[in-house]
Amino acid sequence: MTDALTSVRIDAPVDEIRHWINGRAVPSLSGAHRVGTDPATGGPGADVALGTADDVDAAVRAACDAAWAWRKIASADRARILWDIGRLIRRDLDELVGLEIRDTGKPLESARAEVRGAAEYFEFYAGLVNLPAGDIIDVVPTQHVYTLREPYGVVGVITPWNLPINQAARAAAPALAASNVIVVKPAETTSRTTTALARLATEAGIPDGVFNVVLGKGSEAGSALVEHPLIRKLVFTGSVAVGQSIGRVAADRILPLTLELGGKSANIVFEDADLDFAATEAVRAFTTNAGQVCSSGTRLLVQRSIHDEFVRAVVDATERLRVGEDFGPLITRDQYETVLSYFDIAQGEGATLVTGGDRPTADTLEDGFYVNPTIYTQVDNSMRIAREEIFGPVLVVIPFDTEDEAIAIANDSDFGLVGGVWTEDLSRTLRVSEAIEAGQIYVNTWSTAAVQTPFGGQKASGYGREKGIEALNHYTQLKSVTISLGPSRAVQAVE
Numbered sequence: 001m002t003d004a005l006t007s008v009r010i011d012a013p014v015d016e017i018r019h020w021i022n023g024r025a026v027p028s029l030s031g032a033h034r035v036g037t038d039p040a041t042g043g044p045g046a047d048v049a050l051g052t053a054d055d056v057d058a059a060v061r062a063a064c065d066a067a068w069a070w071r072k073i074a075s076a077d078r079a080r081i082l083w084d085i086g087r088l089i090r091r092d093l094d095e096l097v098g099l100e101i102r103d104t105g106k107p108l109e110s111a112r113a114e115v116r117g118a119a120e121y122f123e124f125y126a127g128l129v130n131l132p133a134g135d136i137i138d139v140v141p142t143q144h145v146y147t148l149r150e151p152y153g154v155v156g157v158i159t160p161w162n163l164p165i166n167q168a169a170r171a172a173a174p175a176l177a178a179s180n181v182i183v184v185k186p187a188e189t190t191s192r193t194t195t196a197l198a199r200l201a202t203e204a205g206i207p208d209g210v211f212n213v214v215l216g217k218g219s220e221a222g223s224a225l226v227e228h229p230l231i232r233k234l235v236f237t238g239s240v241a242v243g244q245s246i247g248r249v250a251a252d253r254i255l256p257l258t259l260e261l262g263g264k265s266a267n268i269v270f271e272d273a274d275l276d277f278a279a280t281e282a283v284r285a286f287t288t289n290a291g292q293v294c295s296s297g298t299r300l301l302v303q304r305s306i307h308d309e310f311v312r313a314v315v316d317a318t319e320r321l322r323v324g325e326d327f328g329p330l331i332t333r334d335q336y337e338t339v340l341s342y343f344d345i346a347q348g349e350g351a352t353l354v355t356g357g358d359r360p361t362a363d364t365l366e367d368g369f370y371v372n373p374t375i376y377t378q379v380d381n382s383m384r385i386a387r388e389e390i391f392g393p394v395l396v397v398i399p400f401d402t403e404d405e406a407i408a409i410a411n412d413s414d415f416g417l418v419g420g421v422w423t424e425d426l427s428r429t430l431r432v433s434e435a436i437e438a439g440q441i442y443v444n445t446w447s448t449a450a451v452q453t454p455f456g457g458q459k460a461s462g463y464g465r466e467k468g469i470e471a472l473n474h475y476t477q478l479k480s481v482t483i484s485l486g487p488s489r490a491v492q493a494v495e
Contacts, residue, residue: 263417
């Protein structure tokens with residue numbers, strides 16, 4: 001474990017994390033709170049307020065009261081505020097990184113990258129506040145017809161525990177750029193940096209009530225947010241089961257949704273690929289953030305002619321990783337126990353364990369939620385370990401013979417978030433990229449999409465798009481305006 005990582009954690013006080021409503025920190029109206037667990041040490045984590053429907057109502061009503069004033073702020077002023085949020089994130093980078101590490105156990109550089117990414121969202125969307133404007137439509141000379149893109153109003157945002165500040169910024173920046181006001185409900189296990197982000201937004205000059213954070217359990221605060229009658233748009237990142245539950249409520253309410261629900265992404269390696277680089281990237285694809293990334297490449301499809309050679313290279317690269325330094329622990333106890341349970345499932349299904357399948361033995365890691373990166377071969381795509389999102393550093397390797405077979409295996413999944421293609425054949429690159437059923441394709445790389453690139457899924461991976469210019473369309477609603485300009489002599493002559 002690095003000195004930097006240790007220095008952030010050791011002897012750190014138990015934080016008291018409270019809601020951020022109407023520009024100030026407030027406790028729960030019920031007084032309820034809970035002390036979480038530090039995933040790296042097993043010791044106490046933050047003391048977090050537990051919100052109820054009453055706290056959600058207070059936040060939503062504060063947002064409603066601020067909505068019109070925020071919408072009427074000049075676009076240049078709104079842009080300056082968003083830019084300043086990004087600037088303040090960079091100013092407080094070390095402090096935010098420390099908070100993120102204490103909540104998640106991430107290695108220092110991983111946490112730094114995620115906090116810097118949060119700043120990039122606000123910087124990017126600060127430049128786009130004038131973009132969702134609309135179009136003029138040519139109909140007849142007697143009418144002036146145009147469209148407007150308008151904010152929804154109060155947007156509810158429910159974020160997961162795997163990338164706390166990054167996910168909050170990913171939704172908040174475009175929502176605010178499009179003149180919406182927001183109520184964010186982070187995971188109760190990782191609330192530190194989301195409330196810190198709201199404080200920085202207030203320091204940057206965002207009006208009270210525009211950026212609110214309500215803490216608590218999904219079953220209570222989250223459900224109350226989904227069901228609140230003044231929420232006009234909802235953004236959720238998390239599990240398929242919870243997304244389905246939200247979708248049922250939203251259907252009754254006619255509530256527009258953006259859902260990002262995970263994946264079981266196929267990473268296809270053909271025999272003509274740069275195998276050394278592909279092996280390195282294949283490891284990164286399934287071990288980044290200890291596999292707790294919805295876009296992880298956890299199904300590795302390898303052409304049979306190179307299967308054994310390539311698997312050896314991937315295993316060698318995997319076994320060089322240092323748990324606790326190159327990647328951190330599972331972030332919650334529940335997820336730690338879930339990943340361990342899949343080791344038993346894999347054994348029962350007859351998969352061959354090549355490396356991992358257990359937890360590290362180092363004394364410094366024994367109390368944390370760590371597991372060794374794990375690879376299985378002799379895997380059939382029908383097995384549970386090939387079909388279910390494990391959300392941990394677990395890779396399954398599936399052989400294929402032909403291009404058509406690789407595509408068929410990749411698409412034989414309930415999910416459709418990411419696909420990877422490794423080949424030097426340009427024609428194959430185009431054919432396979434277009435044939436894979438996924439929201440984004442990585443070719444000869446496995447790289448998380450930049451802030452400029454739209455991100456979202458197909459099938460059970462969800463719908464709607466985050467990131468890029470496209471996200472602004474998902475935070476606005478379209479209005480058509482038709483204005484009569486009076487009678488036209490040209491039209492009358494025809495009549």
